[in-house]
Amino acid sequence: MAAPDYPCDPMPRLDALLRDARTGLDPGEAELLLAHVLGRPRSWLYAHGDDEIGEAVVARFAQLLARRKAGEPVAYLTGRRGFWRFDLQVEPATLIPRPETELLVELALGRLPVSVPCRVADLGTGSGAIALALAHERPDAHVVATDASAGALEVASANARALGLDNVTFRLGDWLAPLAGERYELIASNPPYIRDDDPHLGRGDLRFEPSSALVSGCDGLDAIRVIAREAPAHLSPRGWLLVEHGWDQGEAVRALFEDAGLHEVETVRDLEARDRVTLGRNGG
Template sequence: MTQPTYQQLLRDSGLERIDAQVLLLHVCQQSRAWLIGHGDDSAAPEHIAAFTELAGRRRAGEPVAYLVGTREFFGRDFQVTPAVLIPRPDTELLVETALELAGPGGRVVDLGTGSGCIPVTLKLERPDLTVSAVDLSLEALAVARRNAATLGADVRFLQSDWYAALTGETFELIVSNPPYIEQHDPHLAQGDLRFEPRSALTDEGDGLVHLRRIIAGARTHLVAGGWLLLEHGFDQGAACRALLHEAGFSQIATRRDLGSNDRVTLGMIGPELVHPEDCRG
Protein backbone atom coordinates (compact mmCIF):
# COMPACT_ATOMS: atom_id res chain seq x y z
CA MET A 1 0.00 0.00 0.00
CA THR A 2 1.36 3.40 -0.99
CA GLN A 3 2.14 5.66 1.92
CA PRO A 4 0.33 9.03 1.88
CA THR A 5 2.39 12.15 1.48
CA TYR A 6 2.59 14.78 4.17
CA GLN A 7 0.34 17.05 2.12
CA GLN A 8 -2.22 14.25 1.81
CA LEU A 9 -2.18 13.82 5.58
CA LEU A 10 -3.02 17.49 5.92
CA ARG A 11 -5.80 17.37 3.33
CA ASP A 12 -7.39 14.22 4.75
CA SER A 13 -7.19 15.22 8.42
CA GLY A 14 -10.63 16.81 8.63
CA LEU A 15 -9.07 19.80 10.40
CA GLU A 16 -8.58 23.44 9.57
CA ARG A 17 -5.32 23.63 7.66
CA ILE A 18 -3.52 25.76 10.24
CA ASP A 19 -4.39 23.31 13.03
CA ALA A 20 -3.35 20.35 10.90
CA GLN A 21 -0.03 22.00 10.04
CA VAL A 22 0.78 22.79 13.65
CA LEU A 23 0.09 19.20 14.69
CA LEU A 24 2.01 17.67 11.80
CA LEU A 25 5.05 19.88 12.31
CA HIS A 26 4.94 19.08 16.03
CA VAL A 27 4.95 15.36 15.25
CA CYS A 28 7.77 15.72 12.72
CA GLN A 29 9.67 18.27 14.84
CA GLN A 30 10.17 20.37 11.74
CA SER A 31 9.46 23.91 10.50
CA ARG A 32 7.00 25.18 7.89
CA ALA A 33 9.96 25.69 5.56
CA TRP A 34 10.66 21.96 5.82
CA LEU A 35 7.07 21.18 4.87
CA ILE A 36 7.31 23.29 1.74
CA GLY A 37 10.28 21.22 0.57
CA HIS A 38 9.04 17.82 1.76
CA GLY A 39 5.26 18.04 1.54
CA ASP A 40 5.15 15.60 -1.40
CA ASP A 41 7.41 13.06 0.31
CA SER A 42 5.88 9.81 1.53
CA ALA A 43 5.11 10.23 5.22
CA ALA A 44 7.05 8.10 7.69
CA PRO A 45 4.87 5.44 9.36
CA GLU A 46 5.61 6.77 12.84
CA HIS A 47 4.57 10.25 11.74
CA ILE A 48 1.34 8.93 10.26
CA ALA A 49 0.45 7.14 13.48
CA ALA A 50 1.24 10.06 15.78
CA PHE A 51 -0.47 12.62 13.56
CA THR A 52 -3.58 10.48 13.14
CA GLU A 53 -3.90 10.16 16.90
CA LEU A 54 -3.51 13.90 17.53
CA ALA A 55 -5.83 14.83 14.66
CA GLY A 56 -8.51 12.60 16.15
CA ARG A 57 -8.18 14.30 19.51
CA ARG A 58 -8.36 17.71 17.84
CA ARG A 59 -11.51 16.74 15.96
CA ALA A 60 -12.97 15.77 19.34
CA GLY A 61 -12.29 19.32 20.49
CA GLU A 62 -9.02 19.22 22.44
CA PRO A 63 -7.14 22.53 22.08
CA VAL A 64 -4.10 22.49 19.83
CA ALA A 65 -2.06 24.17 22.57
CA TYR A 66 -2.64 21.25 24.94
CA LEU A 67 -1.90 18.72 22.20
CA VAL A 68 1.49 20.24 21.38
CA GLY A 69 2.19 21.54 24.89
CA THR A 70 2.99 25.15 23.98
CA ARG A 71 1.38 28.43 22.96
CA GLU A 72 3.11 31.55 21.68
CA PHE A 73 2.66 34.73 23.69
CA PHE A 74 4.43 38.01 23.05
CA GLY A 75 6.77 36.26 20.62
CA ARG A 76 7.82 33.50 23.05
CA ASP A 77 6.72 29.89 23.43
CA PHE A 78 5.14 29.10 26.78
CA GLN A 79 4.51 25.59 28.06
CA VAL A 80 0.86 24.87 28.79
CA THR A 81 -1.00 21.94 30.30
CA PRO A 82 -4.68 21.38 31.11
CA ALA A 83 -3.89 22.85 34.54
CA VAL A 84 -3.63 26.37 33.10
CA LEU A 85 -5.56 28.71 30.87
CA ILE A 86 -4.21 28.91 27.33
CA PRO A 87 -2.56 32.33 26.75
CA ARG A 88 -4.51 34.47 24.31
CA PRO A 89 -3.49 37.42 22.12
CA ASP A 90 -5.99 39.69 23.92
CA THR A 91 -3.92 39.39 27.09
CA GLU A 92 -0.95 40.98 25.31
CA LEU A 93 -2.84 44.28 25.72
CA LEU A 94 -2.64 43.84 29.49
CA VAL A 95 1.13 43.32 29.24
CA GLU A 96 1.60 46.25 26.87
CA THR A 97 -0.32 48.54 29.22
CA ALA A 98 1.68 47.33 32.22
CA LEU A 99 4.95 47.98 30.40
CA GLU A 100 3.77 51.48 29.58
CA LEU A 101 2.80 52.35 33.16
CA ALA A 102 5.57 50.60 35.12
CA GLY A 103 8.17 53.04 36.33
CA PRO A 104 11.91 52.26 36.50
CA GLY A 105 12.65 49.58 39.07
CA GLY A 106 9.00 49.19 39.96
CA ARG A 107 7.50 46.31 41.93
CA VAL A 108 4.83 44.37 40.07
CA VAL A 109 2.58 41.49 41.08
CA ASP A 110 0.39 39.33 38.84
CA LEU A 111 -2.64 37.84 40.57
CA GLY A 112 -3.83 34.44 39.27
CA THR A 113 -0.80 33.86 37.09
CA GLY A 114 -1.71 30.52 35.46
CA SER A 115 1.01 29.69 32.92
CA GLY A 116 3.06 32.66 34.09
CA CYS A 117 2.98 34.29 30.67
CA ILE A 118 2.23 37.75 32.11
CA PRO A 119 4.94 38.06 34.80
CA VAL A 120 7.56 36.21 32.76
CA THR A 121 6.97 38.51 29.80
CA LEU A 122 7.08 41.61 32.01
CA LYS A 123 10.40 40.55 33.52
CA LEU A 124 11.97 39.66 30.19
CA GLU A 125 10.81 42.88 28.56
CA ARG A 126 11.77 44.98 31.59
CA PRO A 127 14.60 43.37 33.58
CA ASP A 128 14.62 46.39 35.92
CA LEU A 129 11.24 45.41 37.37
CA THR A 130 10.86 43.28 40.50
CA VAL A 131 8.14 40.83 39.53
CA SER A 132 6.06 38.51 41.70
CA ALA A 133 3.14 36.27 40.80
CA VAL A 134 0.58 34.29 42.76
CA ASP A 135 -1.89 31.52 42.04
CA LEU A 136 -4.06 29.32 44.21
CA SER A 137 -3.28 26.23 42.11
CA LEU A 138 -0.05 24.38 42.84
CA GLU A 139 -0.29 22.70 39.44
CA ALA A 140 -0.49 26.06 37.72
CA LEU A 141 2.46 27.37 39.73
CA ALA A 142 4.54 24.38 38.63
CA VAL A 143 3.85 25.26 34.98
CA ALA A 144 4.62 28.94 35.61
CA ARG A 145 7.91 28.12 37.34
CA ARG A 146 8.95 25.89 34.43
CA ASN A 147 8.25 28.68 31.98
CA ALA A 148 10.24 31.17 34.03
CA ALA A 149 13.17 28.76 34.28
CA THR A 150 13.08 27.82 30.60
CA LEU A 151 12.88 31.43 29.43
CA GLY A 152 15.33 32.76 32.02
CA ALA A 153 13.02 35.11 33.93
CA ASP A 154 13.67 35.90 37.60
CA VAL A 155 10.10 35.90 38.93
CA ARG A 156 9.00 35.11 42.47
CA PHE A 157 6.02 32.73 42.60
CA LEU A 158 3.78 32.20 45.64
CA GLN A 159 0.74 30.08 46.34
CA SER A 160 -1.97 32.49 47.39
CA ASP A 161 -5.69 33.14 47.33
CA TRP A 162 -5.33 36.56 45.71
CA TYR A 163 -3.62 38.78 48.32
CA ALA A 164 -3.54 36.27 51.18
CA ALA A 165 0.21 35.57 50.99
CA LEU A 166 1.13 39.21 50.35
CA THR A 167 0.45 40.65 53.80
CA GLY A 168 2.54 43.75 54.38
CA GLU A 169 3.77 43.98 50.78
CA THR A 170 3.16 46.92 48.47
CA PHE A 171 3.60 47.36 44.74
CA GLU A 172 3.67 50.08 42.14
CA LEU A 173 1.61 47.91 39.80
CA ILE A 174 -0.92 45.12 40.27
CA VAL A 175 -2.07 43.22 37.18
CA SER A 176 -4.57 40.42 36.85
CA ASN A 177 -6.46 38.37 34.29
CA PRO A 178 -8.88 36.70 36.73
CA PRO A 179 -11.75 34.29 36.01
CA TYR A 180 -14.47 36.63 34.73
CA ILE A 181 -16.96 34.52 32.74
CA GLU A 182 -20.47 34.38 34.19
CA GLN A 183 -21.29 30.87 35.43
CA HIS A 184 -24.12 30.25 32.95
CA ASP A 185 -22.37 31.66 29.89
CA PRO A 186 -22.94 29.15 27.05
CA HIS A 187 -19.39 29.64 25.79
CA LEU A 188 -18.15 27.55 28.72
CA ALA A 189 -19.57 24.49 26.95
CA GLN A 190 -18.10 25.37 23.56
CA GLY A 191 -14.76 25.06 21.78
CA ASP A 192 -11.48 25.11 23.67
CA LEU A 193 -13.14 26.35 26.86
CA ARG A 194 -14.57 22.87 27.46
CA PHE A 195 -11.04 21.58 28.12
CA GLU A 196 -9.56 24.49 30.08
CA PRO A 197 -9.69 24.57 33.90
CA ARG A 198 -13.14 25.87 34.82
CA SER A 199 -11.75 27.63 37.89
CA ALA A 200 -9.57 29.76 35.60
CA LEU A 201 -12.55 30.77 33.48
CA THR A 202 -15.54 31.44 35.71
CA ASP A 203 -16.09 32.73 39.23
CA GLU A 204 -19.25 30.59 39.46
CA GLY A 205 -21.15 33.83 39.90
CA ASP A 206 -21.94 36.94 37.89
CA GLY A 207 -18.43 37.23 36.42
CA LEU A 208 -17.47 40.09 38.72
CA VAL A 209 -16.84 38.17 41.96
CA HIS A 210 -13.06 38.04 41.67
CA LEU A 211 -12.82 41.46 40.04
CA ARG A 212 -14.59 42.92 43.10
CA ARG A 213 -12.20 41.13 45.48
CA ILE A 214 -9.12 42.29 43.61
CA ILE A 215 -10.31 45.89 43.48
CA ALA A 216 -11.35 45.86 47.15
CA GLY A 217 -7.96 44.56 48.27
CA ALA A 218 -5.82 46.72 46.03
CA ARG A 219 -5.67 49.72 48.40
CA THR A 220 -3.74 47.68 50.94
CA HIS A 221 -1.11 46.66 48.41
CA LEU A 222 -0.62 49.67 46.13
CA VAL A 223 1.67 52.58 46.92
CA ALA A 224 0.41 56.10 46.31
CA GLY A 225 0.31 56.64 42.57
CA GLY A 226 0.21 52.88 41.95
CA TRP A 227 -1.88 51.33 39.20
CA LEU A 228 -4.31 48.43 39.09
CA LEU A 229 -4.78 46.78 35.69
CA LEU A 230 -7.57 44.28 35.09
CA GLU A 231 -8.37 42.16 32.07
CA HIS A 232 -12.08 41.42 31.74
CA GLY A 233 -14.83 40.37 29.37
CA PHE A 234 -15.89 42.42 26.36
CA ASP A 235 -19.07 43.55 28.14
CA GLN A 236 -17.57 44.27 31.58
CA GLY A 237 -15.74 47.53 30.96
CA ALA A 238 -18.49 49.74 32.38
CA ALA A 239 -18.87 47.53 35.47
CA CYS A 240 -15.12 47.58 36.14
CA ARG A 241 -14.97 51.35 35.76
CA ALA A 242 -17.85 51.71 38.21
CA LEU A 243 -16.17 49.40 40.74
CA LEU A 244 -12.91 51.32 40.51
CA HIS A 245 -14.75 54.62 40.91
CA GLU A 246 -16.58 53.34 44.00
CA ALA A 247 -13.23 52.23 45.45
CA GLY A 248 -11.82 55.72 45.01
CA PHE A 249 -9.48 55.16 42.08
CA SER A 250 -8.68 57.98 39.67
CA GLN A 251 -7.57 58.20 36.04
CA ILE A 252 -9.89 55.30 35.30
CA ALA A 253 -9.88 54.15 31.69
CA THR A 254 -10.71 51.13 29.56
CA ARG A 255 -8.59 50.03 26.63
CA ARG A 256 -9.83 48.03 23.68
CA ASP A 257 -8.29 44.96 22.11
CA LEU A 258 -7.63 44.37 18.40
CA GLY A 259 -11.28 43.39 17.98
CA SER A 260 -12.34 46.80 19.35
CA ASN A 261 -13.77 45.15 22.48
CA ASP A 262 -13.33 46.54 25.99
CA ARG A 263 -10.55 44.37 27.42
CA VAL A 264 -8.36 46.11 30.04
CA THR A 265 -9.55 48.59 32.66
CA LEU A 266 -7.12 50.51 34.83
CA GLY A 267 -7.11 52.97 37.67
CA MET A 268 -4.59 54.80 39.83
CA ILE A 269 -4.72 55.05 43.60
CA GLY A 270 -4.08 58.42 45.22
CA PRO A 271 -2.23 59.16 48.47
CA GLU A 272 -5.48 59.88 50.30
CA LEU A 273 -6.45 56.20 49.93
CA VAL A 274 -3.19 54.75 51.22
CA HIS A 275 -2.89 54.38 54.98
CA PRO A 276 0.11 52.90 56.83
CA GLU A 277 -2.14 50.70 58.96
CA ASP A 278 -3.40 48.99 55.82
CA CYS A 279 0.03 47.46 55.23
CA ARG A 280 0.61 45.99 58.65
CA GLY A 281 0.77 42.18 58.99
Protein backbone atom coordinates in the same frame (compact mmCIF):
# COMPACT_ATOMS: atom_id res chain seq x y z
CA MET B 1 13.05 -17.06 1.68
CA ALA B 2 12.12 -15.44 -1.59
CA ALA B 3 10.89 -11.87 -1.55
CA PRO B 4 7.12 -11.47 -2.12
CA ASP B 5 6.11 -10.82 -5.71
CA TYR B 6 3.64 -8.03 -4.75
CA PRO B 7 4.61 -4.45 -3.87
CA CYS B 8 4.48 -3.20 -0.28
CA ASP B 9 2.14 -0.33 0.48
CA PRO B 10 4.12 2.87 -0.04
CA MET B 11 4.55 5.27 2.84
CA PRO B 12 2.45 8.41 2.39
CA ARG B 13 4.08 11.63 1.34
CA LEU B 14 3.93 14.61 3.67
CA ASP B 15 1.86 16.75 1.28
CA ALA B 16 -0.71 13.96 0.81
CA LEU B 17 -0.93 13.41 4.55
CA LEU B 18 -1.62 17.09 5.12
CA ARG B 19 -4.11 17.27 2.28
CA ASP B 20 -6.17 14.49 3.82
CA ALA B 21 -5.86 15.98 7.31
CA ARG B 22 -7.20 19.36 6.20
CA THR B 23 -10.60 17.79 5.50
CA GLY B 24 -12.84 18.98 8.29
CA LEU B 25 -10.00 20.75 10.10
CA ASP B 26 -8.41 24.18 9.91
CA PRO B 27 -5.36 23.86 7.59
CA GLY B 28 -3.14 25.78 9.98
CA GLU B 29 -4.07 23.49 12.86
CA ALA B 30 -3.27 20.41 10.78
CA GLU B 31 0.16 21.86 10.01
CA LEU B 32 0.84 22.70 13.65
CA LEU B 33 -0.05 19.17 14.75
CA LEU B 34 2.10 17.48 12.10
CA ALA B 35 5.03 19.78 12.82
CA HIS B 36 4.66 18.91 16.50
CA VAL B 37 4.72 15.16 15.83
CA LEU B 38 7.75 15.53 13.56
CA GLY B 39 9.55 17.80 16.02
CA ARG B 40 10.03 20.40 13.29
CA PRO B 41 9.04 24.05 12.88
CA ARG B 42 5.92 24.58 10.81
CA SER B 43 7.96 26.32 8.10
CA TRP B 44 9.91 23.08 7.57
CA LEU B 45 6.82 21.39 6.18
CA TYR B 46 6.64 23.66 3.14
CA ALA B 47 9.99 22.50 1.76
CA HIS B 48 9.45 18.78 2.45
CA GLY B 49 6.16 17.94 0.78
CA ASP B 50 7.77 15.03 -1.11
CA ASP B 51 9.14 13.39 2.06
CA GLU B 52 7.72 9.98 2.94
CA ILE B 53 6.27 9.72 6.44
CA GLY B 54 6.75 6.61 8.56
CA GLU B 55 3.99 4.56 10.16
CA ALA B 56 4.70 5.69 13.73
CA VAL B 57 4.34 9.36 12.76
CA VAL B 58 1.20 8.67 10.75
CA ALA B 59 -0.37 6.86 13.72
CA ARG B 60 0.54 9.58 16.21
CA PHE B 61 -0.72 12.27 13.83
CA ALA B 62 -4.01 10.42 13.39
CA GLN B 63 -4.47 10.27 17.17
CA LEU B 64 -3.97 14.03 17.52
CA LEU B 65 -6.31 14.74 14.60
CA ALA B 66 -9.04 12.66 16.23
CA ARG B 67 -8.61 14.46 19.55
CA ARG B 68 -8.71 17.86 17.83
CA LYS B 69 -11.85 16.95 15.88
CA ALA B 70 -13.38 16.00 19.24
CA GLY B 71 -12.71 19.59 20.32
CA GLU B 72 -9.53 19.34 22.38
CA PRO B 73 -7.51 22.59 22.03
CA VAL B 74 -4.44 22.53 19.82
CA ALA B 75 -2.43 24.16 22.62
CA TYR B 76 -3.10 21.20 24.92
CA LEU B 77 -2.32 18.70 22.15
CA THR B 78 1.06 20.28 21.44
CA GLY B 79 1.71 21.56 24.97
CA ARG B 80 2.70 24.96 23.56
CA ARG B 81 1.15 28.35 22.81
CA GLY B 82 2.76 31.51 21.52
CA PHE B 83 2.37 34.69 23.58
CA TRP B 84 4.20 38.00 23.35
CA ARG B 85 7.72 37.10 22.18
CA PHE B 86 7.64 33.58 23.62
CA ASP B 87 6.52 30.03 23.00
CA LEU B 88 5.09 28.97 26.35
CA GLN B 89 4.42 25.56 27.81
CA VAL B 90 0.74 25.07 28.60
CA GLU B 91 -1.10 22.19 30.23
CA PRO B 92 -4.73 21.48 31.15
CA ALA B 93 -3.95 22.97 34.59
CA THR B 94 -3.56 26.41 32.98
CA LEU B 95 -5.67 28.75 30.92
CA ILE B 96 -4.52 28.97 27.32
CA PRO B 97 -2.98 32.45 26.76
CA ARG B 98 -4.98 34.60 24.33
CA PRO B 99 -3.64 37.27 21.96
CA GLU B 100 -5.99 39.88 23.45
CA THR B 101 -4.18 39.60 26.79
CA GLU B 102 -1.16 41.19 25.12
CA LEU B 103 -3.09 44.47 25.38
CA LEU B 104 -2.85 44.17 29.16
CA VAL B 105 0.92 43.70 28.87
CA GLU B 106 1.26 46.72 26.58
CA LEU B 107 -0.74 48.94 28.94
CA ALA B 108 1.27 47.76 31.95
CA LEU B 109 4.59 48.43 30.23
CA GLY B 110 3.44 51.94 29.41
CA ARG B 111 2.94 52.61 33.12
CA LEU B 112 6.15 51.12 34.47
CA PRO B 113 9.34 53.14 34.84
CA VAL B 114 12.13 52.31 32.39
CA SER B 115 15.53 51.26 33.82
CA VAL B 116 14.30 51.92 37.35
CA PRO B 117 13.84 49.16 39.94
CA CYS B 118 10.16 48.52 40.69
CA ARG B 119 7.87 45.82 42.02
CA VAL B 120 5.11 44.24 39.94
CA ALA B 121 2.52 41.59 40.82
CA ASP B 122 0.59 39.30 38.48
CA LEU B 123 -2.45 37.72 40.12
CA GLY B 124 -3.64 34.33 38.91
CA THR B 125 -0.62 33.88 36.68
CA GLY B 126 -1.55 30.53 35.10
CA SER B 127 1.18 29.67 32.59
CA GLY B 128 3.01 32.85 33.64
CA ALA B 129 2.27 34.69 30.39
CA ILE B 130 1.76 38.19 31.82
CA ALA B 131 4.43 37.93 34.53
CA LEU B 132 7.07 36.61 32.14
CA ALA B 133 6.35 39.20 29.46
CA LEU B 134 6.71 42.02 32.00
CA ALA B 135 9.84 40.48 33.54
CA HIS B 136 11.42 40.12 30.11
CA GLU B 137 10.67 43.68 29.01
CA ARG B 138 11.61 45.26 32.37
CA PRO B 139 14.67 43.40 33.68
CA ASP B 140 14.99 45.97 36.49
CA ALA B 141 11.55 45.00 37.79
CA HIS B 142 10.95 42.25 40.30
CA VAL B 143 7.76 40.42 39.41
CA VAL B 144 5.77 38.35 41.91
CA ALA B 145 3.27 35.95 40.34
CA THR B 146 0.53 34.33 42.41
CA ASP B 147 -1.84 31.46 41.71
CA ALA B 148 -4.10 29.23 43.81
CA SER B 149 -3.15 26.21 41.66
CA ALA B 150 0.11 24.44 42.46
CA GLY B 151 -0.04 22.78 39.04
CA ALA B 152 -0.25 26.13 37.30
CA LEU B 153 2.73 27.45 39.27
CA GLU B 154 4.79 24.42 38.21
CA VAL B 155 4.07 25.24 34.57
CA ALA B 156 4.82 28.95 35.08
CA SER B 157 8.08 28.17 36.89
CA ALA B 158 9.15 25.85 34.08
CA ASN B 159 8.45 28.59 31.55
CA ALA B 160 10.54 31.08 33.56
CA ARG B 161 13.47 28.64 33.67
CA ALA B 162 13.20 27.94 29.94
CA LEU B 163 13.31 31.68 29.23
CA GLY B 164 16.19 32.29 31.63
CA LEU B 165 14.22 34.86 33.65
CA ASP B 166 15.40 35.15 37.23
CA ASN B 167 13.51 38.32 38.22
CA VAL B 168 10.22 36.45 38.80
CA THR B 169 9.05 34.87 42.05
CA PHE B 170 6.10 32.47 42.21
CA ARG B 171 3.83 32.21 45.24
CA LEU B 172 0.96 29.86 45.98
CA GLY B 173 -2.25 31.48 47.18
CA ASP B 174 -5.50 33.20 46.30
CA TRP B 175 -5.17 36.54 44.50
CA LEU B 176 -3.48 39.06 46.85
CA ALA B 177 -3.18 36.80 49.91
CA PRO B 178 0.49 35.94 49.17
CA LEU B 179 1.33 39.68 49.07
CA ALA B 180 0.61 40.36 52.75
CA GLY B 181 2.40 43.49 54.01
CA GLU B 182 3.84 44.36 50.58
CA ARG B 183 3.23 47.17 48.11
CA TYR B 184 3.79 47.27 44.37
CA GLU B 185 4.10 49.91 41.69
CA LEU B 186 1.76 47.90 39.48
CA ILE B 187 -0.62 44.98 39.92
CA ALA B 188 -1.99 43.19 36.85
CA SER B 189 -4.42 40.33 36.47
CA ASN B 190 -6.36 38.33 33.90
CA PRO B 191 -8.80 36.71 36.35
CA PRO B 192 -11.79 34.51 35.55
CA TYR B 193 -14.70 36.68 34.39
CA ILE B 194 -17.29 34.38 32.79
CA ARG B 195 -20.75 33.93 34.35
CA ASP B 196 -21.31 30.47 35.75
CA ASP B 197 -24.34 29.98 33.47
CA ASP B 198 -22.70 31.24 30.28
CA PRO B 199 -23.58 28.83 27.43
CA HIS B 200 -20.15 29.33 25.84
CA LEU B 201 -18.66 27.17 28.63
CA GLY B 202 -20.04 24.14 26.83
CA ARG B 203 -18.51 25.02 23.49
CA GLY B 204 -15.09 24.96 21.83
CA ASP B 205 -11.84 25.16 23.75
CA LEU B 206 -13.57 26.35 26.94
CA ARG B 207 -14.88 22.82 27.54
CA PHE B 208 -11.33 21.64 28.21
CA GLU B 209 -9.88 24.58 30.17
CA PRO B 210 -9.94 24.68 33.99
CA SER B 211 -13.23 26.15 35.16
CA SER B 212 -11.45 27.87 38.06
CA ALA B 213 -9.62 30.01 35.51
CA LEU B 214 -12.81 30.87 33.62
CA VAL B 215 -15.85 31.12 35.88
CA SER B 216 -16.41 33.73 38.58
CA GLY B 217 -19.91 33.74 40.02
CA CYS B 218 -23.35 34.59 38.71
CA ASP B 219 -22.18 37.77 36.97
CA GLY B 220 -18.55 36.83 36.31
CA LEU B 221 -17.23 39.55 38.62
CA ASP B 222 -16.54 37.75 41.90
CA ALA B 223 -12.75 37.61 41.43
CA ILE B 224 -12.57 41.18 40.16
CA ARG B 225 -14.50 42.36 43.23
CA VAL B 226 -11.88 40.82 45.50
CA ILE B 227 -9.00 42.25 43.47
CA ALA B 228 -10.47 45.76 43.27
CA ARG B 229 -11.30 45.81 46.98
CA GLU B 230 -7.92 44.54 48.21
CA ALA B 231 -5.48 45.95 45.65
CA PRO B 232 -5.24 49.54 47.00
CA ALA B 233 -3.70 48.26 50.25
CA HIS B 234 -0.96 46.62 48.16
CA LEU B 235 -0.29 49.49 45.76
CA SER B 236 2.40 52.09 46.23
CA PRO B 237 1.27 55.71 46.14
CA ARG B 238 0.25 56.42 42.53
CA GLY B 239 0.58 52.72 41.73
CA TRP B 240 -1.56 51.14 39.01
CA LEU B 241 -4.09 48.29 38.95
CA LEU B 242 -4.91 46.73 35.55
CA VAL B 243 -7.48 43.98 35.06
CA GLU B 244 -8.65 42.18 31.92
CA HIS B 245 -12.37 41.42 31.71
CA GLY B 246 -15.25 40.60 29.39
CA TRP B 247 -16.45 42.79 26.54
CA ASP B 248 -19.65 43.76 28.37
CA GLN B 249 -18.16 44.35 31.85
CA GLY B 250 -16.33 47.65 31.41
CA GLU B 251 -18.93 49.83 33.14
CA ALA B 252 -19.28 47.45 36.09
CA VAL B 253 -15.52 47.11 36.56
CA ARG B 254 -15.02 50.87 36.43
CA ALA B 255 -17.59 51.20 39.20
CA LEU B 256 -15.74 48.62 41.31
CA PHE B 257 -12.46 50.48 40.83
CA GLU B 258 -14.00 53.81 41.75
CA ASP B 259 -15.71 52.31 44.81
CA ALA B 260 -12.28 51.05 45.90
CA GLY B 261 -10.95 54.62 45.80
CA LEU B 262 -8.89 54.34 42.63
CA HIS B 263 -8.37 57.38 40.41
CA GLU B 264 -7.87 57.97 36.67
CA VAL B 265 -10.11 54.98 36.02
CA GLU B 266 -10.65 54.10 32.36
CA THR B 267 -11.45 51.13 30.16
CA VAL B 268 -9.35 50.39 27.08
CA ARG B 269 -10.80 48.57 24.08
CA ASP B 270 -9.12 45.80 22.11
CA LEU B 271 -8.56 45.59 18.35
CA GLU B 272 -12.20 44.56 17.89
CA ALA B 273 -13.32 47.75 19.68
CA ARG B 274 -14.56 45.79 22.68
CA ASP B 275 -13.99 46.73 26.31
CA ARG B 276 -11.03 44.61 27.40
CA VAL B 277 -8.86 46.16 30.17
CA THR B 278 -9.81 48.53 32.97
CA LEU B 279 -7.11 50.40 34.89
CA GLY B 280 -6.98 52.77 37.80
CA ARG B 281 -4.39 54.53 39.93
CA ASN B 282 -3.94 54.57 43.70
CA GLY B 283 -4.10 57.84 45.57
CA GLY B 284 -1.18 59.46 47.36
